[in-house]
Amino acid sequence: MRALSPTESASAPAFARDTFGGVTEDTTRTPTPVDAIADRYHEQAVALSPMMATYLGLDEHQDALDDFSPEGLAARDAATREALAQIGAAQPQDDVDRVTIDAMRERLGLDVEVYDAGIQHASLNVIESPLQGIRDIFDLMPTDTPDQVETVGRRMRAVPRALDQWFESLHEAAGRGMVSPVRQVTACIQQTKDHTASDGYFATLKKQHPQIGDAIDEAAAAYARAGDRLREEILPKAPEADGVGRDKYPLHSRAFLGAEIDLEETYAWGQEELARITAEMARVADQVKPGASVREAMDALDNDPAYTLQGTDALQRWMQEKADAAIAELADTHFDVPEPVRTIECCIAPTQSGGIYYTPPSDGFERPGRMWWAVPKGVDHFGTWRELTTVYHEGVPGHHLQCGQTIYRSGLLNNWRRMDVWCSGHGEGWALYAERLMDELGYLTDPGDRMGMLDGQSLRAARVVLDIGVHCGFEAPAEVGGGEWTYDKAWQFLTAHADMAEGFLRFELDRYLGWPGQAPSYKVGERIWMQLRDEVKEREGAGFDLKAFHRRALDIGSVGLDTLRGAVLGTL
Template identity: 55%
Template sequence: MTNATLGTVRVPTAIDAVADAYFARLIELAPDFATSLGIAGHETEYGDYSPAGNRAHAAAIREALRGLDGLVPEDAVDATTLDAMRERLGLDLEIIESGVTELNNIASNAQGIRAVFDLMPTDTAEQWSHISGRLANVPGALAGYVESLRESASLGKVAARRQVEIVIGQARDYAKDGGYFDALASGARAGGDGLPSGLAAELAANARLAAGAYLDFAAYLENELLPAAPLKDAVGREYYELMSRRFLGAEVDLEETYRWGVEELDRLIAEQEAVAAQVRPGATIEEAKEILNADPARQLRGTDALKAWMQGKSDQAIRELKDVHFDIPAPMERLECMIAPTQEGGIYYTGPSDDFARPGRMWWSVPAGEDRFTTWAETTTVYHEGVPGHHLQVATATYRRDTLNNWRRNACWVSGHGEGWALYAERLMLELGYLADPGDHMGMLDMQRMRAARVVFDIGVHLELDMPERWGRGPWTAEKGYDFLSRHLDISEGQLKFEFTRYLGWPGQAPSYKVGQRLWEQIRDARRELDGASFDLKAFHSEALNLGSVGLDTLRRALLPAG
C-alpha cells in the first residue's frame, strides 16, 4: 500500500466516492457550513436544528457507514480515510444518540447562528441581499434549536444553570438597540457606496426580525429552560469520556492524564522561574511580568495597533518559514488578522474558502473596555493561530485537493489534532529562535501553563476528582476551580470569566490542546526512533499535515503503521 506522490493528482477511489457523497449531503443538511467553507449556492439558508434535522444527520451517517462496508483501501490515503470516517462518523452518531443538545457560552448553535454572518462577504449589493435573506431565516433557525433543547430537556438533559444564564445575556446583547444586528444593518455598504434604498430598508427590517428572534430565544431560556437547569456544572464520567473522544479522536486514561497534567503544570512553572531570572536576576515570575508589562516597547494601545502588530508578526513568520522549515504554497501566503465584531473574549482562526478567494483569518474578540495589550504575552498566540499553527494546518488540508477528498479536506476537524498541533507549533517556534526574547518566551510559557492548568481543572471538576494538596483540599468544585485558574491564567478578569465558563460548558475541549500536543510529540518521537538517522523533521511535518485533520489515534496509525 503506497502513499500518493506529492504534486500528482490522485485518481479518486470508491472510498473517496463515499466520503464525497457524505460531504455533499452535509452541505445540504448544513448550508451555513457551506458558507463557512466559501461554497456558493446556500447563502441565505440555515440547517435544520430541530430533532428532525438531527434525525436526518443520523440517517446520513448510517448511509455513509453502510457505503464503506466491504470496501478495501487502494492506497494509504484510502486507509486513513476509512479509519477516520469510521471513527468520526461513529462518534458523531453516538453524540446524536446521547440526546444532548449543546448550549454553552462559545460553541453552540446559540452563537453559531449569529457567527455565520462574520464570514459572509459584503462587497456588493447582491452579497448584502444574501445577508438580508439569511437574517430573515434566523427566527426559523432558532425555533428549530429550541425544539431540540426542549426534547433534550424532556430527557432530563439540560445545560448547567451557569451556561443558560450566560447565553441569555449573549442573546440579549446581540439583540439590544445598537447591538450586533443593528450595527450590521446600519453599517451596510456596497463597494464603498450606500445600498439601494429598497435593499437597505429590507436589510433593516430583517435585522429587526433576527434581533426579535434572539429576544424570544432569551425569553424561552429564562422562562422555560433556566428553571430546569441544574446548578451543578460537572457533567460526570460517562458524558465526559464521550466528549474527550470527540475532541481528541483518541481514548486516554483520564486519571493518568490528570496526573500528567499536574506534573506538566509544575514543570512549566519551574521553566517560568528560570526565564524570570533572565528578565532580572532573582526576579519571581510575577516580578518579571511586572517588568515586561512596564516596558513601553512591549505595549500596544487600541485595537488598530493590535491588528497592525498581529498582521506584521504573521507576515514575517510566513515569509521566513516558507520553504525553509515548512511547505507553504502560494495560495496559503495570505492570512488576514481581524478584530472580531463581538466583545466576548477569545482569539480564534477561521479557514480559507475552498478556492482561497477568502483567506484564512485570525480573529481577536476584545472584551468591552479593554484597549491595552502587551506584545510579550501575545507573540506566541500569533504563531498558534497563524503560521506554523492553525493557518498552516487548516489551509494545507484545504489546498490538498490533489490527494484528499472533500470530506477529508473540509469537514473532518478534530480539536486535539488541530489545537495540539498549534501548541506543538508554539514550542517549535521557541526551538527555531522566534521566541528567544525572554519576554516572548515567558508569554509562550504562560500560554502553555494555561493549557496545562485547564487539563487539571477540566478533568478534575467534571469528574469531581480530588484536588492536588498544593492547590486545595477535597474534591474539585467550580468555585475552587475559579481560584485555581486565577493563579495560573494571567489574563484579564473579563477573559478569565469567559474561559472559566467555557471550560465548564464545553467539557473535554480545553484539555485537548495540551493532551493533543502531548500525543503529537509522542508520535513525532516514535517516528524519529523508527526512522533513525534518516529522520527529517520538515518532511515529517509535511507528511503529517498533508493528511489533514484526523483523530489522534488515526494519525498515529497513519504515521506509525507498525505501531
C-alpha cells in the first residue's frame, strides 16, 4: 500500500484507491512535515515516559519509572500543547497527512481537556491507574540474562519514588475536591495487600530472582505503605457516590470513543441490543440441549468433557493452537496478514486478576505480540466453549492483527500513528467486531462456541446500560425495579446478563464504576464499525470487497472513530 504523492489528486481517499490498486506492502512513502511533527511528539512522549518505552519494546530508561507528580503531568501536558499548536498550523500534503492532522487534533485535544479537568491528577481506580501501571510494567521486562534481571532490580528500586509522586498528584486533586469514590479506594487498598502477601506477586518474583531480592523487598514495602496511605490519607476524603454525573460523563465517553454519541439514545439502544442477544441465547440453548434454559445449557457445556481443559499448561497450549490456526486459515483469504504478524505468543500472566489481555509487538517485532491470561488463584478448570471467541478477540482477527498490522506499516505511517495513538472505541470495537465476524465466517457454528460468543456479547451490552445509566443518573431498567441506580441494582442487572464467577463480576462492576466511559466503548465501538462497513458496502454495491475494506480500515491505525469514518469515506 502506498500514499498519494503531493502532486496526485486527492479527490478520493488514498486508502480506498491504494488498497484496491494491488500495490505491494513494501512500497514506502516519503515523510512529510506533518510526519515530522508527529514523530517529534512521539520522541518527546517516549523521553517523558520510560514505561511507554518498555511497552513499545524500546531500550531507553528501562531502570526508571514515569514521573506521576504534578510536575511530571505538567511536562507531558506542555509537550502535548506544543504539538497540538504545531499540527494546528500544518498543511497536509496527502491523504495520510489529512488523517494524521485530524487524529492529532482530536486525540491531543482530548488529552488537554482531560488534563484541565484534573482527571489525570485524580487517577485512582481498580484497573487503570498508576497503582496498577507501575506493577504491570514489570510483566513486559525480559529476564533471560543476568543484566536484564539487574535492570528489573534497578527499576524495582524506583517504585517507592513513583508511588510517592502519585500521592502528590492525588493530594493536589483532593485539594480541588476530586477524589475517587470509597469503593475504588478500598479495592485498591486490597490490591496492595494481595501483591504484598506471602504468596503474592512480590514474594513469587523474589523466589524466581533471589539475586535482586533486596530491590523487590523495597518495592513490596512501598506498595504496603501505599495501602496504608490510601487508608489514612485518601479514604477519609473519598465520596460514597460512584457516578461521575451527567455533566462530566460526556468527556469520559469522548476520550474512549473518539466520537460524540447521543447518550440517551445509546442507553436505550443498549437495552434493545441486550434483549436481542438474550433471545438469541435462548435459541442456541435449545440447540445445545433441547428444551433447556440458557442456564441449563451452560451447565451442560461446563460438564461436557469435549469443552474442558485441566490446568494452566493445557490452557496455554489450547490458546496457542487456536490462535495459530486462526492465523493460518485467515491469512491471504479474509485478511492481509503481514509475515511478522503471523507469530503470536500465548502466555499465562504472572498475576491472578482473572483478566485476559493483549500486548502488541515491539517495533521491529523482536518481541512478538502476546495474549495473556491472568488465571485467578485456585482456578485450574477451564471451559473452552466460553473462551474460543476470546482468542479471536485478542488474537487474529482481533487485537493482534489490528496492532501488528499498524506497527508493520512503517513505510506508510509515522511513529505516532503506528505506536502511540490508541482509541478504545476503535481498538476494542474492532476486537468485538472481529468476534462477530468470525461468527459470520462460520467459525462459531458449534452451539457451545456460539453460546460463548453470545455470553460475552451479553456482558458487553449489559455494561453499556450499566455504565451510562449509573454515571449519568438515568432511570434503571424495569427488570431491576426502575428508579435510581444503586450498587445492588447494578449487581442484580450484571449477574442476570453475565454468567461468570462472583469474584470476577465483582471486579468487573468495580471497574465500570471507577472507569467511566471505558466499558461501553467495546459495544458502542463495534456498533460504529458495523455502521461504517454497512455504509461502505452500500456505496460500493457489487464492487464491495470485505477483505479490502478490512485492509484499508486497519491501515489507518487506531484513531478516534470519527477520524476513522472520515478517513475511510474520504470526508476529512
